[in-house]
Amino acid sequence: MELTGAEIAIRCLQEEEVEYVFGYPGGAVLFIYDALFNQDKVKHILVRHEQAAVHAADGYARSTDKVGVALVTSGPGVTNAVTGIATAYMDSIPMVVISGQVPTSYIGEDAFQEVDTVGITRPCVKHNFLVKDVKDIAVTIKKAFYLAKSGRPGPVLVDIPKDISLAKTEYEYPRSVSIRSYNPIVKADPAALKQALHLLLEAKRPMIYTGGGVILSDAAKQLTELVRLLGFPCTSTLMGLGGYPETDKQFVGMLGMHGTVEANMATQNCDVLFAVGARFDDRVIGNVKHFNSVPRKIIHIDIDPASISKRVQVDVPLVGDVANVLTEMLALLKASKHKTDTAAIAPWWKQINEWRGRNSLIYTQSTEVIKPQYVVEKLYEITRGEAFVTSDVGQHQMWAAQYYKFDQPRRWINSGGLGTMGFGLPAAMGVQLAHPGAPVACVTGEGSIQMCIQELSTCKQFHLPIKVIALNNRYLGMVRQWQEFFHGNRYAESYMDALPDFVKLAEAYGHVGIKIEKPSEVEDALKEAFARKDDLVFMDFRTDPTENVFPMVPGGKGLSDVLMAEDI
């Protein structure tokens, strides 16, 4: 049977078992919306801004193991989506974005709502396509899903001109697809695997450092088993939290710019570092020269060969899918007579426990003013560590990462690579849709929340009972913190004057708003909010404007240059 390009596009989404499409209609995608209207398998979530459509698809993907899907129109629809696409690209999130384009005969004529979508998005997608023939739509969408999900995942964009969405052709969805120039390596070299295990078991000061790759590869189970079997300390990047249970005694906290003293010191001073699905980012290992000043052997699992030896030289590269490589390593370890020499690493554990004893996440509680850390601690208690927590970007993000203890993967959803303010609320929408009935908290600040606050309207339309936890300190807190430390207390444009009344604002959107000003009210407010299972509750916590995030490794410094509150 002949179908239009638009009908084919929607059929393809059905074939891929897409549950939700996050989008916003416009001229160039009208036929595609028409095709959506005429079916009920794929549900459409109408956002209020295209950036939010992409963040919502992203949150959906991060909290499941599925591909997020967004649909936007040409021109401004695409340019608005770019921030979301770049966010997903930096964190390797599987996503397919379908965009409308002006009709093929208009391309290049500066037509109404025309932009060079493939050109604009090229540096922030895994791959993109401009479909020039209706016969190519089905195979292109099949390729898009395959590319998005396989290898190192990432966003893939399919740009469909309006005339192509109207043209007709015979429809058949390809069962499989192969791309001759694309062959991701999933299994590690066996010799390297043996070498890695040998190195690990010989280590006197071993350290396991895990990242977002563990989450993306669904390797938490294998990781946990291996770490326990080895008996080594384990840390995680911001992106990897939940990959290994944070409440376990072998977990030494997050590392990096705001990591714990024990995680940073152990990573700096270990003799064998085992990096699992992590990429030695500047916010994680800090200054490369400083990092390299201590000799250590590095073993690195990554599915992307380009991630190996990019910032630091790796001794044993294990290119492959994290879950796959860890499974093979486990089998090798179990079959081997050689085990961890517990006595040999005991002094190392003693040293780590000494660092741990510095209790680097301690903060001074107050009875007068709400400490932001306290709010996150209470959130953790009240939700028993089981909530999905999204965040925006800034101090609140770091406090959420430090004080909420994630024991499961895919519960902590944040923009780590790009650091996109405005991510939290729309991401929470995607999470809530993927997990109806589950507690979803968006930890945010009064700055970030205003970057996508229009989505409160989407939340109303689709009955998404997200709990917005705004740590409102009236400042762009992380900017203010850097200005205090490195810019002589000159608070250039970091104070937010004329903030809205968030309670009234929430109410105007049809939600519940609560203002919390005293530490004694924190717990009850959170309890009340989470008891309202069907309502979005916006909690405006008036927090201490002078509070800073500690520990801190200043930009450009090394992991052992970590500062604690008492050092300032």
Added chain:
Amino acid sequence: MRHIVSLLMENEAGALSRVAGLFSARGYNIESLTVAPTEDETLSRMTIVTRGSEEVIEQITKQLNKLIEVVEVMDLSEGEHIERELMLVKVRAEGAARDEMKRMTDIFRGRIIDVSDRTYTIELTGAGTKLDSFLQAIDRTLILETVRTGASGIGRGDRILKLQDR
């Protein structure tokens, strides 16, 4: 270090811009870049001359391999290879200079491919350094126009860059 990187990629619209975009986005330098379809019309072959430390060149080849449309990548400088570049030079050729220009062209094994009362157009092929030497050897004030293709490279003997069976 100067490196000469060869690659095969899908002969599709936009593939070239992905390669060029990668170099500018990651701050790698391009000394020259040539591209044309191969005997298999679905594939294009590109030769890129670049400079960088061993680590940078390793990243360049890995990042190129990561582009979906790139089929094969080879750093020709890692082994025996041949490189050639074509240059066309238009020079003023009048009076005594006319004979001198012809003589220099012969010495460099070039060919004069266009002649007018006042000019010669000289075709010269060779490694980039040979072309540079020619330009230094002639009177620079007589050069009217030069156009160079950038290097093309190929491995010696059995070093072959082709689509691998997988």
